[in-house]
Amino acid sequence: MPWPFLRRLDWILKIGASKAVRTSAALAGIGLIVALLANNIYLALGGLAAVGLGLSIIVPTIYSTAAKTAANPGAAIALVSMCGYAGILGGPPVIGFTAELTGLRIALGLICFLIVTIVVLADRLSGQSDSTALSLRTNEIALEA
Numbered sequence: 001m002p003w004p005f006l007r008r009l010d011w012i013l014k015i016g017a018s019k020a021v022r023t024s025a026a027l028a029g030i031g032l033i034v035a036l037l038a039n040n041i042y043l044a045l046g047g048l049a050a051v052g053l054g055l056s057i058i059v060p061t062i063y064s065t066a067a068k069t070a071a072n073p074g075a076a077i078a079l080v081s082m083c084g085y086a087g088i089l090g091g092p093p094v095i096g097f098t099a100e101l102t103g104l105r106i107a108l109g110l111i112c113f114l115i116v117t118i119v120v121l122a123d124r125l126s127g128q129s130d131s132t133a134l135s136l137r138t139n140e141i142a143l144e145a
Helices: 003-007 011-015 017-037 041-069 073-102 104-124 130-144
Strands: none
Touching: 011 017, 017 041, 017 104, 041 073, 073 104
16 A cells, blocks of 8 residues: 555655645656657656656645635635646647647657746745745644644
């Protein structure tokens, strides 16, 4: 069961949401570049595993930050969900049409551009600073004791 591993993701609270998203997006971007440029199947699979690991941290962190920083958490989560569904519905056709015109590697390379955008915009993720996130975590630990 992977649950003990998932409980160990406290590092997101320690370093803050923006640094966690920036770090995991960088991992995903590097993994996608490796997967696209690899001539070896194992290297490509390793790159895709890095993409999955990097992107898997971003979505829960964005949902959590939306719920914590908005005046109306329900509306914020709905907006984040709407943007996610727009990407799920719109992404594959755009990638498919671009791949038809230019090739699959170039079309998937556009995703690298979007991941770089995540890295650049990660500082705008939270309304609280990373030091505030660390102090909140310290207060939670003090309350648990």
